[in-house]
Amino acid sequence: MARRSRPEQRSRRPSRTSTNRTRSRVVSLAPVPPKRLWIVFLILCTGLAGLVGRMAWLQLVQAPVLEEQARQLQTQRTRPLGQRRPIVDRTGRLVAIDEKRFRLWAHPRYFNLPGDPPNLVRPPSDVVELLAPHLAIPASELLIALRTRSSGIKLGEELDPETAKRIQALGISGLDLEAYPQRIYPQASLFANVVGFLNAERVPQAGLEQSRDSDLVRHEQTRSLRRGADGTPLPDNLAPGVFYGDDLRLQLTLDSRLQELAVKALAAQVAQWKAKKGAAIVMDVTNGELLVLASTPTYNPNQYWSFPTGLFREWSVQDLYEPGSTFKPINLALALQEKAIQPDDRVHDIGQLMVGGWPINNHDKKANGLIDFAKVLQVSSNVGMVQAMRQLDDQLYWTWMHRLGIDRRPDTDLPGAVAGQLKTKEQFMTQPIEPATTAFGQGFSLTPLKLVQLHGMLANDGRLVSPHITRGFRSGAALAPAAPPSGQQLLRPEVTRTVLQWMESVVDQGSGKGVQTPGYRIGGKTGTAQKALNGIYLPGAKICSFVATLPIEDPRYVVFVAVDEPQGAHAYGSTVAVPVAKQIIDALLVVERIAPSKPVDLNKPTKS
Template sequence: MTPHSFPRDLATINLFKRRTVLIWLVFALATLSLIVRLVYLQVMTAPDLLEKARRQQMFTLRPFIPRRTITDRKGVVLALDRPVYTLFAHPHLYKQKPEEIAAKLAPILKRPADKLTEVLNRDTTSTQVEYWLSEENADRIYNLRIDGLDLVQQRHRLYPQQDLAAEILGYVNVDHRGQAGLELSQEKLLERIDQTPSVTQDGSGKLIPTRIPAGMIQSDRTSLQLTIDSRIQRTARQSLKQQMVKYGAKRGAVVVMDVRDGGLLTLVTEPTYDPNRYYEADVKLFKNWAVSDLYEPGSTFKPINVAIAIEAGAIEADTVFNDEGALTIGGWPVANFDYEQVGAVGPLSISQILERSSNVGMVHIVQRMKPSVYYGWLERIGMGDISGIDLPSETPSTVKPQEQFLEYVIEPATASFGQGFSLTPVQLVQMQGILASGGKLLTPHVIKGLINEEGEEYYQPKLPTPRQVISAATAQRVVDMMSNVVEKGTGKPAKIPGYRLGGKTGTAQKASETGGGYANKKITSFVGIFPAKEPRYVVLAVIDEPVGDDAFGSTVAAPIVKTVIEDIIVTEGIPPSHPEEVTSKIPILTAPQPTPTPATNSPTP
């Protein structure tokens, strides 16, 4: 080592030492920074980071959750949800020519390729190509693997029976919200309770099987079952249509109620619509007029008035009245429908008054009661109230204010033969159900309840307890009188060999739309109670504004009720109460109907 090399070596060593210290200093600072950062992440921001991690790892599934299926009482599907798809095109993402894409889509969509090309060539970022695609066609399009096409899943409500029960079911709009019928009134009951489950996914986005919630496999598979019978509903609609065409009627309704519990087997109105294509229908058809429109029931209300008079103690079942054929009440003329042909009739029993549908006889019956007593009974059976049916937009029945009813003697008189007050067809069925059920006021309804996949009852709506309004003995006496109406009176067209049923015709003048009296139009009806002994069904047919001199309740409405009851007999397998009539060769003749000349406030039968 030379004397000059030593200072250079010392300088090198010092430089090395300084660099080492600097490196350790940097390392120490970095370590300290990491420790500070770690403490910050693990302590200071831990809750926020944990929540962020959960959001990244958890994925919310949005499965297809259908609206509840609706079935009739025997399981026939009336409404169900199905997944459908809307096809969108995004031109900026095409990797093929629009013409080539259109050629591949045409066979699936069953549309001309040139028309599809026009749609695919639109100058827009996104365009709708087709909607309501089935799963099968959506899968075929997906398997084409065409860039620029997008399939969006939606729910679609399908009504397999078309217009069979449109007035009951209603429909849902494009937002899948109920707009009429049960789809509207039972919105909460029809929406399923399935929850959108959250599952865990790994870093690559794959679901972690062990982290899938156990409840995700289970889901609500209940359906809404109705009391409606599709077969009887179809029979009623076909018969109603035939009579409406035959008599050029404006509209009609048929209602069938089981008097054991108030369940409706049939509720038909015409004209109607197909809920699958509700957007093509007249909006007036969305209203179920059997529930929402009032009319004067006419002579079909007479049996109820007879029951009221018997129950009030005003008459006995064997009381006899003199029928003068016509009379004047408070300055107003009241006459029987056949007064100009028959004139004064003479003595009539209560049963004969119903058989002949005598207006004068009914006035005498009601006059035996104080107007206040009669009015109280009308209120007791539900006049001025609603029936409580589980369908939307029910209108309460109407009766004149009590002061007017008590002051003017014409009011009880006209009410005696079913005019001067108004109700809906469903409300009349409810009131006739008082007679058929042994005196109980039932709540008409169409919902039976929710059932599971095994057909077991899962939920049943709670109905008001039936209220006894008249005695069972009085109810049966009146039904027996109504049986004579069918056997010997104006209800003969409803007679069924081998069976006994009670019935009552009605042909009421329609109130003028401008007010102040009655128009020259009429509304015909017939109500049947079947069987006459131990009744189970009330069947009502109402035909609005039939045309023709022979258009009466007996000719227009009674044949509909007869057809419906015959179908009930077959459907339920009800044996005849008089089997000897079924095998008899003697034809059953129907008495011809007279041509009426009604006076003011004098409806025909």
């Protein structure tokens, strides 16, 4: 047993060789040379200085540039579309409005469908299958268009918001929807002569769109909204009023219901008499508001390119004509104002007379004998008017014509209104034929609008108002109230009331019988004037017109109708213009709820 244990004990003792090997792996410490420490120190200092320098460069030199780049990434900018304010009539019915439309641009080199790898470019045929149903364009046509070039292909114009939303929901990369406003005129041609239109570049070309351009541009600002890293909007750096919503609307004085009726009645009469054009005006004499300003032929501002440019103007505001017999009540009022004649005076109508070597005769060349001024208007006696106005001094006569503004532009908001033409004071006083022809409404010219203004003066107790078609801007759905009574006093009220009574006799007994309405007192005067061009009267060319005032006991409205160059032997103011005025008056009585002037005798037959 003892012999076996000795070897085991020997094996447990570490060998001398292994111990020596372990001790040989120990490295003895040695001092580091100072030069090496300095090198390490300098390297660390250089790195630290570089970091400090870089930080200083970023913070002090590049800070503005980096801040601007960051703000561009963080800021969402929304540019204004250049929208315009709506236009409505006196009842709030839309006349002009901006609607959002979209253009669709395609970039085939970026075509990619939802779920595709980011670098995959789809062929145009894959996109066409999804896009064609929404554009209502055959897939074959779209495919041809998409193969023309690799980017910037316009596939659609005037897309409505619903269609644009459906296209956007497809999620196709490479399709770009460009939003823009488009001016729409819901009433089509009804107010084209007044409102005008915008061309394809949204530049106003006529009417209120042009004259009130700066007022109709909507208040819009470029919005710059900053967002945080998670997309949360940050309220700082917002310009004042950036979220202000401009909901102003320009309100007109015109009434769509009356305007539509007037346009239809005019168009039918112009067609029946094969005339060149026609116009109708209805004015509130107390404040100058126009309820109707209609003309025909006209155009559709939604498709202005399909019509001749000559239709883009309102001739009742911009064209001059000789008013003829419709000016006779104005002349009689001037003579009464200056007491050159008296209400109960009479004149001797011999049918024809010579003035300065020129013959003047009545339209029917008949003599009417000794007649009063009511009869002068009833039979529209030219000779009787010359006899009456001879009592007024020529210089005073011309002064009154100038004071009435015949030769000045009317004070109105109507675009394009022009001044009339009046002979010089010297011509008027030295040539006897001038005051004679002026007495029955010829030898000078004015616009239909100016004639309506002057008849409004007769109806407004001698106060001259400014005709206008706008009430101003209102917010939201609110409507502006009617303007208060106004006007410059030019004639005595008793003078105008006398003339209105004479005009009432024209409707009761004269050429204005066609507008008689049971229960209502209406005054009026017809006119059939020769048409002049460059100072020379055109053979057979004439303008037939009629002007009415109602109700006579408390005048409120003037109704004017004119038809240019009607054809036919029986074309007169009473046959051409009066029927249109009758339709307008009947509608006006209903729309404005005008009470009858007197009880209606239902058993009495109506005069025709």
